[in-house]
Structure formats: structure tokens, C-alpha cells
Amino acid sequence: MSNPRNHPTYGVCANKLVKNGKTSSGRTRWRCQPCGASATQARADITRKAVFQAFLNWLLGTARLTEQAQSIATFRRRTQWCWNVTAQVSPTGKIHDQIMLDGTYFNGWCVLIAYTGEYVIDWQWCDREKIASWTALLCRIPASTVAVIDGNGPLIATVQNLWPQSRIQRCYFHVRQAGHKHLTRHPRLPANRDLLNLYKALPRVTSLDEAAAFASWEASWEPFLKHRTYAASAAPRPKYARPGQKWWYTHIRTRRAGRLLAELIQDSHLFTWLELTESGLTVARATSTLEGGPNKAIKDFLRAHRGLSIDHARRGIDWLLYLQTETPNDPWSFVTPEAWEYNRKHTVIVDSGSGRDETNRLYGTGFSIEDGNGIQKGWGGRSR
Known part of the structure; x- marks a missing residue:
């Protein structure tokens, strides 16, 4: 029968632990009286949730890695699994009076954003603004009364094709x-x-x-x-x-x-x-709120986190845009046990016969200490 009280047991001798003061960080110290061992207890779910929240605070904030409570290497090691968590937008099917559409570029990538003027509806990653990219985004969103757009030709063609009943207002x-x-x-x-x-x-x-x-x-x-x-x-x-x-x-x-x-x-x-x-519907005349809202936030994010890899930058922008949707869920709800599993990198074995002929002939003929060609020390047979 398990003890309902908070009395953990020691994993070596299976004896019950008793409280023995606190550590310098304020955590409760436990002691095994028969063997004298001391330990602290931690709940993995609470710890991971705190780590994930600290990761999002750093990712979506302006604090530097040097301003964290632990060293840079420790923070990166503890939050490495957080990059595996992705945010997903659930379609609501809501019809909006107006939707602003625009794309912003960085490092060879483009993110297309659908914005109501108050919150983000959805977004789409692509290499550039083209009909296929805009189609992938607009097919997930019900047609609005008005689409506020710039002069992008593929966007105009896509709106007229997928949303034929929607009016167009040029920015x-x-x-x-x-x-x-x-x-x-x-x-x-x-x-x-x-x-x-x-x-x-x-x-x-x-x-x-x-x-x-x-x-x-x-x-x-x-x-x-x-x-x-x-x-x-x-x-x-x-x-x-x-x-x-x-x-x-x-x-x-x-x-x-x-x-x-x-x-x-x-x-x-x-x-x-x-x-x-005249019919009582207020529509924006420009995409200024989109440019000054999500687009500016993306530029500020990239400026604050210069040096991120492309994959990490995209993941950060995903979280940035998701938290600007109408009713975002708790980010912790997207965390699954598969996210914090550590995948060891397998050693790549190079096949000696997989290269070119001139390379294969030289395979295995490089410098090797086993051949006795190590660094020679001493006078090397020279006389004084």
C-alpha cells in the first residue's frame, strides 16, 4: 500500500526518506536514516513546464542569453527539446468582414499572413509570393467580405479565383x-x-x-x-x-x-x-495595422535573436504569430512526451568504395600512428 503523504523512498535501499532541512536554493532536502544518504526530489512534469515557460519568455522577449539565471551552455542544453514543440492553428470557420493579406521576407523565406486588423487568422511559409503559396493559405480560410491587399499580382489572381464574391481594397x-x-x-x-x-x-x-x-x-x-x-x-x-x-x-x-x-x-x-x-461596414484603406503589427514583430524578433538557424527562426516566428491569434491555447498543451525524447546522433560510416576512383585508390593511405609514423623525438641518430 502506497503512502499518501509526501514521503519518498530512496532508490538504493528502498527505505523511507525524512525531511532534513533545505538546500541553498530553497528545495527540501531528504535523508535516509539507515544509510545516511541525502537527496532532493523533483517532479519531471513541473520542471519541464517551468523550463518550457522560461524558453518561451526568452524566445519571445528581448533578454539576452547572458541575462539568464544559468550559464548559456546550461540554458541551451535544458531547453534543447523545446524547439521540437510546434504550435498549430485550429480553423474556426468564422467569416470576417475584412482580411488583410501580405507577405514578409527574411533569409530566402517568406511568411504569408492573414490578419483581421486585430488578430492573426493563419499564416503560410513559402519561398516567395506565388499563386500556389497564396492558394495554400486562402483555401484554409472562409472568404471575407473585403480583402485588403497590396499590388501583388499572384495575390490578386488567387483572391479572384478562390474568393470570387469578396471585394478588393487596394492598400x-x-x-x-x-x-x-x-x-x-x-x-x-x-x-x-x-x-x-x-x-x-x-x-x-x-x-x-x-x-x-x-x-x-x-x-x-x-x-x-x-x-x-x-x-x-x-x-x-x-x-x-x-x-x-x-x-x-x-x-x-x-x-x-x-x-x-x-x-x-x-x-x-x-x-x-x-x-x-454607406452600407454601414467599416473597412481599412491600407494594410498599416498588419505592417505595424505582426510584420514589425517579426522584424523585431529577428533583430533581437540574430544568429538563429533558419529552422529555429521559423519556429520562433510560428510561436510569435500563434500567440497573436484570437484565442490561443496554453502553449504547454502542445507539449507531448515525444518532444523531450533525446535522439542520439548515429555515427555515419563512410563506405570506402562510394567515392570517385582517384579517391578510392587513396583510401586508407593517410597518416596513421599505427604505422610507426608518429612524431619523432630526440636527436634522430645525429651525433653531437
Whole structure:
């Protein structure tokens, strides 16, 4: 019959231990009276949970390894198994009014994030933003009323394919960045200045009547946009002109910047938030909360933990994003006994016949102490 009280037994003589004061760290010291042995007891589950919590505090915080209570080597050894624990998002099937979609890059990897403006819904790892990557993420999420996105072509195509009923709102910040690419920040031509002022006025539009002014720019500058440059032997040919082309538009960058706004208005991707405001639905005009929220947190994490391997950096970002979901579970719930099992590295035996012919002929002919070719000491037969 087991003793219900906290009276452990000694593993060698199986005698009952009695309390014998405390250690310098405050833990209870136990003593075996017959043999005089002393020991301390610890519960493995409580210890592992404390180690895992300390690991997450370090991983998601800004403290350095040198600021831990133990040495760096001890902390790494005790928390090595914590890298095996992964966080998994459970789909809820909830339909959201708006979902912000964007990707952020680091070290050749890209993480695609779906964000409501308040919490993370899900994310997807990939090498770059492409249709297959966005499809893997969006197929796990129910279609929202509005998708707030940047100008990424594969993302637009995926949203239109998987969420055909969802409206698209292009991010004003990315639209203005595209305008700067064509017009620069300080244009000299009057038409370019007028067009850049329209790009800058996008955040200040508050009604559909004000939005109607954006469609009149192209008509007011139509003669200017039709200026042509004809090919001549002495005139330099621009890179966008095809070989053998006899003429091209002179103000091609102005045309591209103006055409961008015209296409956004034509596709109803620029003032979607205004149209939905009249129906009582509030929609963001930019992905600023995503950029300043999860994306910034990822950059800060990578900056605070410079030197992490790719696998460890990805695992840390997984925990960072999971804890920003709507109702994250206790991280300890993802810990299983398989996580702290230690897998010893097996010694790799190299087959002597697996290399090239010239390498196989030299196999086993290297320096060996058994051949008597060790370091020679003494005078080596020389006379004084």
C-alpha cells in the first residue's frame, strides 16, 4: 500500500526518506536514516513546464542569453527539446468582414499572413509570393467580405479565383509607392505634379463625390499624353522601345502612373471602403495595422535573436504569430512526451568504395600512428 503523504523512498535501499532541512536554493532536502544518504526530489512534469515557460519568455522577449539565471551552455542544453514543440492553428470557420493579406521576407523565406486588423487568422511559409503559396493559405480560410491587399499580382489572381464574391481594397500606401516609382517624389512636369497630388490626396478622400475627381485627370491631359517621339539615327532609343519600332510615347512614365489609377477605378479596387461605408461596414484603406503589427514583430524578433538557424527562426516566428491569434491555447498543451525524447546522433560510416576512383585508390593511405609514423623525438641518430 502506497503512502499518501509526501514521503519518498530512496532508490538504493528502498527505505523511507525524512525531511532534513533545505538546500541553498530553497528545495527540501531528504535523508535516509539507515544509510545516511541525502537527496532532493523533483517532479519531471513541473520542471519541464517551468523550463518550457522560461524558453518561451526568452524566445519571445528581448533578454539576452547572458541575462539568464544559468550559464548559456546550461540554458541551451535544458531547453534543447523545446524547439521540437510546434504550435498549430485550429480553423474556426468564422467569416470576417475584412482580411488583410501580405507577405514578409527574411533569409530566402517568406511568411504569408492573414490578419483581421486585430488578430492573426493563419499564416503560410513559402519561398516567395506565388499563386500556389497564396492558394495554400486562402483555401484554409472562409472568404471575407473585403480583402485588403497590396499590388501583388499572384495575390490578386488567387483572391479572384478562390474568393470570387469578396471585394478588393487596394492598400493606399502601396498605391502611392507605385506612383512614386513612375513619377519620382519631386516631378518637374506640370502633368506629373498634378497626378502626384492626386496620389497624395487619396487618404483625404471622404466621399464618393471627391473620388469622382480622380477620373477626370486623364481627360484634362489627353493632348500631353499623346506626345510621340520618332526614331532617328541620332536619337537614343529607350529600353522599353521594341527593335524596329518607329515611334513611342514620349511621357511613358506619366502614362503608366495615370493608367494605374484608371485601372484601379475601373476595377472598383480603389474606393471599395467608401462604397461599403454607406452600407454601414467599416473597412481599412491600407494594410498599416498588419505592417505595424505582426510584420514589425517579426522584424523585431529577428533583430533581437540574430544568429538563429533558419529552422529555429521559423519556429520562433510560428510561436510569435500563434500567440497573436484570437484565442490561443496554453502553449504547454502542445507539449507531448515525444518532444523531450533525446535522439542520439548515429555515427555515419563512410563506405570506402562510394567515392570517385582517384579517391578510392587513396583510401586508407593517410597518416596513421599505427604505422610507426608518429612524431619523432630526440636527436634522430645525429651525433653531437
